[in-house]
Amino acid sequence: xxxxxxxxxxxxxxxxxxxxxxxxxxxxxxEYSGIIQEHNAVRTKCGMFDVSHMGEIYVKGTDAxxxxxxxxxxxxxxxxxxxxxxxxxLYENGTVVDDLLTYKFxxxxxxxxxxxxxxxxDYTWLVDQTEGFEVLxxxxxxxxxxxxxxGPDSERLVKELLNIDLSDLDAFEFVCATYxxxxxxxxxxxxxxxxxxxxxxxxxxxxxxxxxxxDSGQVLPCGLGARDTLxxxxxxxxxxxxxxxxxxxxxxxxxxxxxxxKGDFIGRNALLKQKADGxxxxxxxxxxxxxxxxxxxxxxxxxxxxxxxxxxxxxSISTGKPLALALIDAKYSIIDTAISVQIRNKxxxxxxxxxxxxxxxxxxxxxMKK
Amino acid sequence: xxxVMDGIFYAESHEWVKREGQIGIIGITDFAQSQLGSVVxxxxxxxxxxxxxxxxxxxxxxxxxxxxxxxPISGKVVAINDELIGEPxxxxxxxxxxxxxKVEITDAxxxxxxxxxxxxxxxxx
Numbered sequence: 056x057x058x059x060x061x062x063x064x065x066x067x068x069x070x071x072x073x074x075x076x077x078x079x080x081x082x083x084x085x086e087y088s089g090i091i092q093e094h095n096a097v098r099t100k101c102g103m104f105d106v107s108h109m110g111e112i113y114v115k116g117t118d119a120x121x122x123x124x125x126x127x128x129x130x131x132x133x134x135x136x137x138x139x140x141x142x143x144x145l146y147e148n149g150t151v152v153d154d155l156l157t158y159k160f161x162x163x164x165x166x167x168x169x170x171x172x173x174x175x176x177d178y179t180w181l182v183d184q185t186e187g188f189e190v191l192x193x194x195x196x197x198x199x200x201x202x203x204x205x206g207p208d209s210e211r212l213v214k215e216l217l218n219i220d221l222s223d224l225d226a227f228e229f230v231c232a233t234y235x236x237x238x239x240x241x242x243x244x245x246x247x248x249x250x251x252x253x254x255x256x257x258x259x260x261x262x263x264x265x266x267x268x269x270d271s272g273q274v275l276p277c278g279l280g281a282r283d284t285l286x287x288x289x290x291x292x293x294x295x296x297x298x299x300x301x302x303x304x305x306x307x308x309x310x311x312x313x314x315x316x317k318g319d320f321i322g323r324n325a326l327l328k329q330k331a332d333g334x335x336x337x338x339x340x341x342x343x344x345x346x347x348x349x350x351x352x353x354x355x356x357x358x359x360x361x362x363x364x365x366x367x368x369x370x371s372i373s374t375g376k377p378l379a380l381a382l383i384d385a386k387y388s389i390i391d392t393a394i395s396v397q398i399r400n401k402x403x404x405x406x407x408x409x410x411x412x413x414x415x416x417x418x419x420x421x422x423m424k425k
Numbered sequence: 426x427x428x429v430m431d432g433i434f435y436a437e438s439h440e441w442v443k444r445e446g447q448i449g450i451i452g453i454t455d456f457a458q459s460q461l462g463s464v465v466x467x468x469x470x471x472x473x474x475x476x477x478x479x480x481x482x483x484x485x486x487x488x489x490x491x492x493x494x495x496x497p498i499s500g501k502v503v504a505i506n507d508e509l510i511g512e513p514x515x516x517x518x519x520x521x522x523x524x525x526x527k528v529e530i531t532d533a534x535x536x537x538x539x540x541x542x543x544x545x546x547x548x549x550x
Contacts, residue, residue, distance in 0.1 A: 074462075090488040091463055280489055346510075348466050348486050369488065370465050399468065399484060399493075 062107035063200045063258035064265055071276055079171035081108040084278040093281035094372045097247050098413075101206035102277035103268055106246075110174030111199050111255065112167040112181065116190035120162040126184050126321055127157060127167075128304060130314040136161045139227045139242050142312055144177065145322025149303040149329060153177050153294055156244060158229055166240075170294050184321065200261035204274065205251035205285075207416065213252060216271050217264060221252065226417035234260055246282060248289025248415045287367050290340070290380065290410040296351065296366040297338050297380055305329055306382070307338045308410070337388040338366065340410030341379040341396070345403035349379040349396045356395045356402065357387045365396065373413050380410055427456040427549060430521050434536055435545035436497035441521065444536065449498050449528045453485060455520040456549035461487045464516045469505045469525060476500060476528055478535050483525070485516065498535045500528030 060081050068075060073084035084105060086093060096102040114123055124131055129142030138159050144152040153173040158166035169177045178194045185192060204213060214220050219232050221241065229242035237260035245251040254264060268274040283293070292298045298307045305313070305326055313326060343349055349368035354361050363383030371378045379396070387394065392407040429435075433443040439457035443450045458464065466486040476482040476496040483494045504527040509515060516523045540548070 085489075086462065089463055091465075284488060346466075347468065348491065350491060370486070372488065399481070399491075 060108075062105055063262055064105045064107060064202075067262075067265060067269075068105065068276075073276070073278060078279055079108055081171060083108060084276070086278040086280045087276045090278070090280040090284060091372055093275060093277035094284050096275040097206045097249055097251075097277060097281065097285055098373055099207065100275070101204065101208040101212050101251075101273065102275045102281070103265070104203040104205065104277050104279075104282055105201075105265070106203045106253070106282075107200040107261065108171035109201055110169040110171060110177065110194070110196040112169060112174075112178055113193045113195060114165045114167060114181070114190055115163060115193075116188070117163060118188040118190050119165055122185065122188040122190045123157060123165050123167070124317055124320060125188075126181060127155065128313040128320060128322070129157070130317045131157060131159055131165070132162075132317070134159050137228055137230065139229055139244055141227075143298065143304050143309065144180065145304070145320075145326075146300065147321060147325060149305075149322045149325030150300045151294070151298040151302060151304065151307075152180050152300070154292060154298055156242075158240070158242065173294060198257070199255050200258045201253060201255045202261050202265055202268075203245055203247075203251065203253045204268065205245045205247045205249050205277075207250055208273070209249075209251040210418075212268070212271070212273055216267050216273070224418075226250070226419050235263055237263070239264075243418060246291055247285035248291065248413055249285070250416055250418050283367070284369055284372050287369060287380065288371055288373050288378075288413040289415055290412065292338075293367065297382075302336075302338070302382065303329060306334055306336050306385075334385045336363070336382055337385045338380055338382050338410070339388050340408045340412065341365070341368075341381050341394060341405050342408050343377040343379075343396060343403050343405035345405070346377070347396070347398050347401075347403040348377050349381075349398065349403075349405070353379075354397045355381050355383055356397060357392065362387050362394070371412055376412075377405075378412050383407075427454070427459050428521070429455070429542050429546045429549065431542045433521075434497065434539035434541065436495065436539055437548065438495040438497075439549070440495060440497045442497045442536075442539065443524075444530070447530050448503065449500060449530045450524045451497060451526050451528065452524045453494070453516065453520055454545070454549065457485075457492075458516050458520040461485060461492055462489070463487055464513045467509045467513050467516070467525065469509070470502050472502050472505060474502050476502060476526070485513075494525065496528075497539055498528065499531040501531070503527050503529050
């Protein structure tokens, strides 16, 4: 493993007495005041996360649009500049290199925001695919810090505290703005299922923004612990769990982000074949009727037979229910199928359910979409 | 700094046991609860079941993780703390007041291998 890195906000986490652990090569805050309190702040008010560990990779050049559409599953040609698109990078066999947000500046400039754990793998993978394309792929992950401001009060607080009015910005749109004469990029995106923003900028700018939000006392610092419980309830996937190099987007239930009509892309043939043959495994939601907590790695059974494994599970903070996402044999993926989960040598009863445990609360076309 | 109570026994796996005649009262230490963070669930054995020194008898779970409970002594479970099922967060408030199970002690000699408060203070700083 490489030398462990610190984000530019590290000293602030220390000063706040955060519980800090290594994550994806960075020393990251796991929790400050407590996961439950942080989780609830984001669902009901506003919280902020240091997500400076995320990777930022630019693709520029005359073939940039063609290249990005070739290496990711989604479609970008119809999208206006200022749009953010969720997609996945696939291997030829259809399994996932990484999932990512693609920021479209114009047809010749895109910013790809990728998972911290995959930055160097993704960068190398992208560079390896550039043959025949007029593009330049460059990794700027070290140049940017990033803070995510999440929760229903985010728009109001960003306006009040940072003096940036984002009321015209819809979910999955971005703008370039300035804060104290520093250029920043702001998108109405996040990883919690709530409305909110992700702000990218130089290290000093993000430190100043963090301070302005923190000093107000209205934005609670939140760690990676709450980030995971929040994204889990909204069924947002985490690489290595619900998507990985052993799972395709179709199996993970993200077919809507795969645009077969756009022409060739890496993994297309494998996915078409999988579609024709039918899926053998699927990611589903599970709810236990017994009192117990299903956790990652626990085995899922039906009719005394092992049918899969939990990919993420919690005693869900927002619902109070024992919930999980699980990768199981597709035969058992029908809603309400009775299953059981093995927890410490005992079996606990539950059923297959839809995996969106809480409704997403995104701002679309001026309205809050429930 | 976490609290250590005098006059009771400790296991290196961070459980405490208090002896009252033939009954051993078992819980987790203040140090253990502080390491775990907010406790959201406890999984306790049934009354009448047997626990064995050094073996798992249930779990205490925080939001993020399940932590096995290891029995500091052997015996038969005669009571479990039902209140903790509904209010597991009591463990965070007072770990020494929030006992988990009471057992009928099988072998009183097992206490000699446990730590006293002074020894436990040294490993829980």
